[in-house]
Amino acid sequence: MAVETIPASAPRAVPPTVSPERRRRRRRVRSFLNYVALTIAAVVVLTPIYVTIAFSLQTGPQALQFPGSMWPGELDLSVFRRVFEVSGIGRYLFNSALVAALITVGQVLTSITAAYVFAELEFKGRNLLFVAFLATLMVPAEVTIVANYDTIVSFGWLDSYQGLVVPFLATAFGTFLIRQAFMGIPRDLRDAAKLDGYGHMGFLWSVAVPLARPAIAALSVFSFLLAWNQYLWPLLITNDDDFRTVQIGLRTLASSNITEFNLVFAGTVVASIPIFVLLIVFQKQLVRGLTSGAVKG
């Protein structure tokens, strides 16, 4: 054996050892440093949000006294009432919620039906249509605004919910997302449903859609977020306060209240609360949808 060829007198290197105590201490120091770094990073990330909230609670002169302005004196929440009174922010929020909800429902429905076609039906011309869907991903909305504006004008859809919603009722991204989920459904389930007496529509709604729920949830959250945050399009086609979304409302608020900055910041806070709440509530669904397969067991 090879071991015996080593001369007995050869000194064996002793690996450096660390006492358990020292190791524990070292670990504690390291995790303390980690917390320090994490906290600094968190403070930096949160600063714009914090300062906005702090400033929304200040009245004029008080704000200019750094560093005192970092800590709001008395909590005066009346500014949040005032922002609803002086601006149409209530209406803006309603419009945004309505438009985003309509777009979400619409996108989910059109994605489900289109995804089903690309996942389950076979017919001549399918590939061509698939390529057409793919092609829409290459045309950013910014490229077509000039022509789309003309279309909206000719439809008489300026300052209307139709104008805000209809152009976004289809999504290739969503179609591909749901199609992926449908394609993960075992072939046998499709066959079993056929024998159980279900045609395409029966299978789609009572088997495929429930099984694709995680993907559908992910698409819903994603669509809603994108629709809520839209800026260029609503700016372009709405002039009437009755149809402005909250993003454009903030713009109006900012440009017409330059002196009353706390009002602007209060508006900013109000405008962001719904989406923060929504994301915290649906965070899990989104993550689950993106990570887990559709069918298990």
Added chain:
Amino acid sequence: MAGVSFNGTSKHFDDVVALDQLDLEIPDGEFLVLVGPSGCGKSTALRIIAGLEEATEGTLHIGGVDVTDVEPQHRDLAMVFQSYALYPHKTVRQNIEFPLKSRKVPPADRRAEAETAATMLGLGELMDRRPGQLSGGQRQRVALARALVRRPEVFLMDEPLSNLDAKTRVQTRAELSELHATLGATFIYVTHDQVEAMTMGTRIAVLDQGRLQQVGAPDDVYDRPANLFVAGFIGSPPMNIVEAAVERIDGGIRLAIGTGAFDLPESWGAAVSATGIERVAIGIRPEHLRIGDGPIDGVVRTVESLGHERHIVCELAGTDHRPGDLVPGDLVIVRQSADDPAPRMGEAIHLGAEARHLHLFDPDSGERIDP
């Protein structure tokens, strides 16, 4: 009344012929097993009955009616899939009720029917669980219950036991046979496992490369395989098949295997002569070979003991085509009772069998030669 009949039915996938001109009559109430190696066309045949595949040629009749182009849901049959195909988001109850729902059965009746089917299969406790929470055997039973609840005339089963552990499989095999007896419906069962075929079928149909090789009662197929493929496929360990040279002596026929030779009975001699072949394939089941005295010489290569019986692998003397090569000559398996005296490895032996246990085949066409 729902027999099933294939009439020259074929299925082509592009250039591949999955099923080639199948003619098969399955009478009402039969338990027919479609058996063959993977890719033999058995699943395609089943899917054509189910209506999940369109036949390229020929027709399919169920209960005397041409259903070649009838949609699956109008064919009055149910199917149990290899994967069970349970809907993972539905409870056991909802799974079982699902086929009734599409047929607009009122909820109360649906529930009652589902209960009946579930009780029959001992699923009473599990009605509110989801498939993910069940064992393989339980899932398999839910799939059966879902098939049963519609009281179809024809049951189709696609390798329903292959995902079960050995013990559950044996048990379920018995249960399925019992179920068939109780319901009296037509069962068509696909498997690659010849043991399942032998134990369950009232008749078995052996398929290979899209063609029907033989159909008949299990014992008939076992005792009189129609060709070399069936001979080698049915039976475990498989039938020994050895080629022999045909020598014509005094109007009789002598078959030479390696260093040994024996004369064929006269009745057979005529049949072999009639074919005019130079070589013949001899088939002998392992349990019919005897060690002791006989015309064939061999050497014991390995002895495998299974406890209750013994498999002895012998090499036939004089069949070693290339002396000194590691490739062995013709090997045969002898199946012995554990009570018989065991030969030693390397021992020279003589092998023999009764003439009635011989099977002869044309080695080129593979067809059986009967006396």
Added chain:
Amino acid sequence: MNRRPVNDRARTRTRTRRRWRERGLAFTLLLPSLLVFGVFVFYPFARTFWLGFFETDPFGGRRTFVGLDQYTDTLTSSSFRNSLWVTLKFTLLTVPTGLALGLGLAILAHQKLRGMGFYRTVFSSTVATSVAVASLMFISLLSPSVGLINQAIRWFGGEPIFFLQSPGWALVAISAVTVWQNLGIIFIVTSAGLQSLPDDLYESARLDGASAWSRFVDITVPLLSPTLLFGFVVLTITSFQTFGQVDLLTNGGPLEATNLIVFSIFETAFRDFNPGSAAAQAVVLFFIVLVLTAVQFKILERRVFYGR
């Protein structure tokens, strides 16, 4: 036995009918999407190219066909060239910074420590901010009068900086807003990428005596590079689509220092009422994004092949 079926004709008819029924169903299910895409993507896309051939006179809106002249005029105009240059600078300022910071946060948060859930939520929080919200929040930092940064500068006795009004600072300020707003999504994506890396690689590297830095350089970066590359391309595309920050904070100024390409299209079309020139610019934007998208698809494809 009816070996040769007599009803071949009837069968073909049933099957043809069934095929057509399937095709009809497919068409019905696709119709809503096709309508929307047709009216709001394909038609306006073609029309944009078409509009580029027409010049609009500044008073009437009378259009005259000028062929490719408008395209060459637009491409050679100093204003449009400036827009392209500004957009490129903006991309260079935002994309690498955003990726580096997002990755940094992801690595920082990729540890098993108590309370990590809180930090993760904080780091991903900016996904919830819209352009408008992010821009206005940054006014609280950047405004010359009330902005926190300028308050601090004044408190230390310095002169306030007019971030949004000075040509040197404006693009940097816009970029800062953008980086901050993108931080959340970059954090989420790179975090997911990190979590998908196999633990055993790190364990074996530790056994091999690799230092923390070499583990980062030799394992994390190469394994994460597809994710990072993908993020890089997607962020570049979005940076070419940026509009809101400019509209809210600088209006393209000062001296066109923040006149990003989409803002330029918007201004040309809806403030200067020159849709022809705007369309020509949009066509250029399309080709830039097309190249970037092609790169993106290539990466996605490769990701599929090499198992992400």
